[in-house]
Amino acid sequence: MSNHALAERHRLAELLAAAGPDAPTLCAGWSTRDLAAHLVVRERRPDAAAGIRGGPLAGWTQRVQDSYAERPYEELIRLFRSGPPALSLFALPGADEAANTIEYYVHAEDVARAGDDPRPPRPVPAGRAEALWRRLSLPARLEAGRRSPVRLELCHPDGRSLAVGPAGPSTVRITGEPGELVLFAFGRGARTELEVDGPSDAVEALRHALPLPERP
Known part of the structure; x- marks a missing residue:
């Protein structure tokens, strides 16, 4: 069975690593370091993830994300690449595929297509295109x-x-x-x-x- 989210996770991790911590992204105001911190917080800090889309917890989410962004960039990529911890909601069977196929595809393109010399759109495997x-x-x-x-x-x-x-x-x-x-x-x-x-x-x-x- 295909795991499109896993494939996009690995691609996104590779793009982040190649770009370095200070590269631009298509996420307004975020560098690659900010994006990496967001990805780690989203699946490893459920107490902070609730404010990602705004609301009363947005300030707390931002403070937690900022604290993660201060960690070594290589550590953030390693944590993201290794996948959700056992107690994460994303570790439930099927949850990663359902919730993250689009999430990681979009963020991979946020890195690949940012800046003054963006990469051209890549061919997406037929099965993954259908999943999208x-x-x-x-x-x-x-x-x-x-x-x-x-x-x-x-x-x-x-x-x-x-x-x-x-x-x-x-x-x-x-x-x-x-x-x-x-x-x-x-x-x-x-x-x-x-x-x-x-x-x-x-x-x-x-x-x-x-x-x-x-x-x-």
Whole structure:
């Protein structure tokens, strides 16, 4: 059985190690050191992980993450690469695959596509691309769908599609490989290879709410 989360974990660890602790990422305001600390806190400190998405515990989460960021960078990568500890929720059967396939794919691309000389999109194995597509619906609705001012149709190259966002007279169609659509849904659209089609006013309204591929 494929373990896509494990494969993406190892790739992300390799990218972090190669980039060094002070490289930029696509996570606003975070260096690679910050990202590595976030990854370790997320699966090893459940008391702090609850504030990752904001809320009353966000300050505590930030203090814990900052303390981890002060550790040696190589230690952070080692902890992340070794996987969740036995008592972590992510150590439950199937939890890592379900929760982290997209998480680690996005963060790997956060490292690979950042900076002035980003790496081009990599070919994603067919099985992993299918896993990303199957998991796209929820984050697309919770992330892109909530932020978009227009109806979105996220289109797989094989013709499958997913509609999210508010109903209205205009729809913007975003077409591309599943990994590129995942990155768009999480606000990384400026560094993706996607086709964007729709009425010009709807596309411009969307561009103000969510990053789209940079114009040629």
